Amino acid sequence: MTHYHLALLGFGNVGQAFLRLLQHKKDLLLNDHRLSFSVTGIATGRHGMAINPQGIDIELALQLISTGGKLDSLSSHPPLVDTIEFIRNCDADVLFENTPVNYVSGQPAVSYLRTALQAGMHAITANKGPVVHAYQELTDLAKKHGRKFYFESAVMDGAPIFSLFRESLPATSLHAFYGILNSTTNLILTRMENGDSFDGALAYAQSIGLAETDPSGDIDGWDAAVKVAALITVLMGIPFKPTDVERTGIRSLTTDDIFQALKQGKRWKLVCTARREGASVLARVRPELVGTDSPVYGVNGTSSIVTFETDVLPQLSIVEGNPGPETTAYGLLADFINATR
Numbered sequence: 001m002t003h004y005h006l007a008l009l010g011f012g013n014v015g016q017a018f019l020r021l022l023q024h025k026k027d028l029l030l031n032d033h034r035l036s037f038s039v040t041g042i043a044t045g046r047h048g049m050a051i052n053p054q055g056i057d058i059e060l061a062l063q064l065i066s067t068g069g070k071l072d073s074l075s076s077h078p079p080l081v082d083t084i085e086f087i088r089n090c091d092a093d094v095l096f097e098n099t100p101v102n103y104v105s106g107q108p109a110v111s112y113l114r115t116a117l118q119a120g121m122h123a124i125t126a127n128k129g130p131v132v133h134a135y136q137e138l139t140d141l142a143k144k145h146g147r148k149f150y151f152e153s154a155v156m157d158g159a160p161i162f163s164l165f166r167e168s169l170p171a172t173s174l175h176a177f178y179g180i181l182n183s184t185t186n187l188i189l190t191r192m193e194n195g196d197s198f199d200g201a202l203a204y205a206q207s208i209g210l211a212e213t214d215p216s217g218d219i220d221g222w223d224a225a226v227k228v229a230a231l232i233t234v235l236m237g238i239p240f241k242p243t244d245v246e247r248t249g250i251r252s253l254t255t256d257d258i259f260q261a262l263k264q265g266k267r268w269k270l271v272c273t274a275r276r277e278g279a280s281v282l283a284r285v286r287p288e289l290v291g292t293d294s295p296v297y298g299v300n301g302t303s304s305i306v307t308f309e310t311d312v313l314p315q316l317s318i319v320e321g322n323p324g325p326e327t328t329a330y331g332l333l334a335d336f337i338n339a340t341r
Contacts, residue, residue: 001034004340005053007041007090007121009083009112010098011065013209014126014153015042017325018096018332019058025333033337041090042071043083045099051077053091083108087115094339096332097125103222103242106133117141117149122339126153126328128223131230132241148339153331155181155227156304157323163338164318165235172310174235176275179306180296181227183323184211184218185250185270190300192258193267210302220249221270224285228272231306232281236274246284253287266291269299272306 006022008015022029022037029035038055048070050056056074064071072079080086087095095116099109106129113123113130114137123142125131130138131151142149152162165172180186184205191201202219205211217223225245232240250270261268266289274283290297295317299305307317320327 001030001036002340003036003038004093004336005040005091006037006094006096006336007043007087007092008039008096008098009043009087010096010100011042011044011047011061011071012098013325014098014328014332015096016062016065017329018098019062021326021329021333023058029337033341035337035340040092041086042074043080043086043090044071048072048075049080049086050075051080051086051090083112084115087112087121088119092116092121094122094124094336096336097123097127097130098332099127101127101129101217101223101226103129103217103226106130110134110138113138113149114141117145117147120145120147122147122336123149124332124335124339125151126332127151128154128226128230132226132233135230135233136239148335150335150339151230152335153328155230156306156318156320158327158330158334159304159318159320159323160334161231161306161318162234163334167338169310169313172312174276174308174310176273176309177231177235177306178271178273178295178309179317180269180299180304181272181306182218182221182224182270183302183304184215185221185224186299186304187302188219188250189253189258189268189270192253192255193262197255198253219251221247221285224270224272228274228283228285232274232283236276236281238281240281240283244283246282246286248284248286250287261289264289267297269294269296271296 041051043049050071109127110130116123138149188201225242229240271288305319
C-alpha cells in the first residue's frame with residue numbers, strides 16, 4: 001500500500017465534488033489499487049488556505065465552505081502570502097489544480113503546475129489553459145522529475161479522451177475530429193428549439209451555474225476553441241493556440257433561424273472541426289446546420305460528443321450525457337490512479 005498526500009488548488013464545485021468522490025471511493029482505492037490518501041492542503045480564492053501535514057478533516061472543510069466560512073482555522077501552518085508559497089509548503093505528493101481558465105496565456109495555472117512538478121509532485125488539472133499554452137513544457141518537466149502531468153477533465157469532463165489515445169489506441173494516427181465540445185451553447189440552442197429566447201436560455205444556463213456572469217467565453221466560441229486547440233496539441237502533436245482556430249459563436253442566431261432549421265428537419269449546432277492538411281491542421285468552431293445523418297444531430301442539452309477519424313479506425317465517437325461537477329471530479333480521480341500506478 002502507498003499513502004499519498006494530496007493538495008487541492010481551487011475548491012469550487014469541482015474541488016468539492018472531487019473530495020466527496022475520494023471519500024466515497026476510499027475503500028475501493030485501498031482494496032483495488034493499494035492507494036490511501038490524506039489531504040494536506042487546500043487553497044481557495046475566497047475562503048482562505050489550509051495546510052496540515054497530519055491531514056485536513058475533509059468533512060469539516062466541506063462544511064466550512066458550504067456555510068461561507070474560512071479554511072484558515074483548519075491550518076497548522078503559519079499564514080501564507082500567496083499560492084506559490086502554498087504549493088511549496090503543502091507537503092503534497094499530488095497537486096490537483098482547478099483554478100479558472102485563462103484562454104490567452106494559461107496563467108497563473110501554468111506557473112502553479114510548474115512549481116508543483118519542480119517540487120516533486122504529480123500535477124493534475126481540469127484546466128484547459130495549461131494544456132494549450134504549456135503542454136510540452138509541463139510534460140517534459142514531469143518526465144525530468146519522474147512525475148506525471150495529466151489533464152483528463154480539461155476537454156470533456158470525465159470522458160476518457162486523452163487516456164484513450166495514450167493507453168488504448170497505440171500506433172494510431174489521428175486525421176480529424178468533429179463534434180460538440182461546449183455544453184452551454186448546446187443547452188442554449190436546445191432550449192431555443194423548445195421556444196425559449198436566446199436571452200432566456202442564456203439566463204437559465206447562468207441560473208444553474210453552467211454559464212458565467214460574463215458568458216462570452218461560451219457564446220463567442222472561446223471555450224470550444226481552446227478545447228479544439230488542446231486536442232490538436234496533444235492528440236495530433238501540433239502546438240495550437242485558440243487564436244489559430246477559425247471561430248464564430250452563436251450570438252447571431254435568432255429564434256427564427258432555429259425554427260426555420262427545424263422545419264427543414266435540421267438543427268443548429270456549434271460544431272468543432274479539425275483536420276490535418278499536410279503538415280498543418282485546419283480548425284474551426286462555428287454554428288452549422290446539421291441533418292439527421294450527422295452524429296451531432298441528436299446530442300441535446302448539456303451533452304457533448306466528439307468523433308475521431310484515425311488511420312485504422314475510420315470513425316470512433318465518444319458521447320458524454322449531461323455532465324456535471326461529479327463527472328469532472330471523476331476525471332481527476334482517474335488521473336490520480338493512472339499517475340500513481
